[in-house]
Amino acid sequence: MAVLVQEIINADYAFVIHTTNPSSGDSSEIYAEVFPPTTQVVKGLGETLVGAYPGRALSFICKKSDLNSPQVLGYPSKPIGLFIRRSIIFRSDSNGEDLEGYAGAGLYDSVPMDEEEKVVLDYSSDPLMIDDNFQKSTLSKIASAGHAIEELYGSPQDIEGVVRDGKIYIVQTRPQM
Numbered sequence: 001m002a003v004l005v006q007e008i009i010n011a012d013y014a015f016v017i018h019t020t021n022p023s024s025g026d027s028s029e030i031y032a033e034v035f036p037p038t039t040q041v042v043k044g045l046g047e048t049l050v051g052a053y054p055g056r057a058l059s060f061i062c063k064k065s066d067l068n069s070p071q072v073l074g075y076p077s078k079p080i081g082l083f084i085r086r087s088i089i090f091r092s093d094s095n096g097e098d099l100e101g102y103a104g105a106g107l108y109d110s111v112p113m114d115e116e117e118k119v120v121l122d123y124s125s126d127p128l129m130i131d132d133n134f135q136k137s138t139l140s141k142i143a144s145a146g147h148a149i150e151e152l153y154g155s156p157q158d159i160e161g162v163v164r165d166g167k168i169y170i171v172q173t174r175p176q177m
Contacts, residue, residue, distance in 0.1 A: 011162035017146035062143035070139035
């Protein structure tokens with residue numbers, strides 16, 4: 001086991017990208033979830049996306065042949081966002097979770113040095129919900145990053161990242177299982 005020490009980016013949104021749609025197996029589609037701040041996308045830190053937090057993230061698909069036309073599948077309902085000031089996080093090696101026949105899921109964790117602030121979210125003024133140009137631009141950037149990483153590694157990828165001030169930051173990628 002290894003432990004990665006990594007700077008936390010105080011995210012506006014966090015996301016998870018699957019460069020092959022896990023629901024349909026369609027390799028021409030990128031599927032993501034976004035949380036305001038995680039192609040699921042959420043607001044704030046990605047722990048509300050990948051952890052057992054209630055609610056849905058914003059989800060979308062995007063054809064690799066047209067990365068500028070993301071299609072929103074579902075809107076977010078996560079009531080809480082996690083935010084943190086500049087800090088570091090300690091992450092154990094999660095690759096064991098994906099080893100065939102290995103019951104490692106749940107043994108790995110990410111632990112921030114400082115405590116996150118839990119914020120009740122209000123989506124009514126969030127630009128990802130109310131500004132069509134911002135939404136299209138942000139989701140297209142996320143899909144484009146996923147496509148570039150898949151091209152780089154030559155296989156479908158499971159990617160985690162964040163958006164901060166309109167810039168995309170990738171914090172983890174691994175082969176999509």
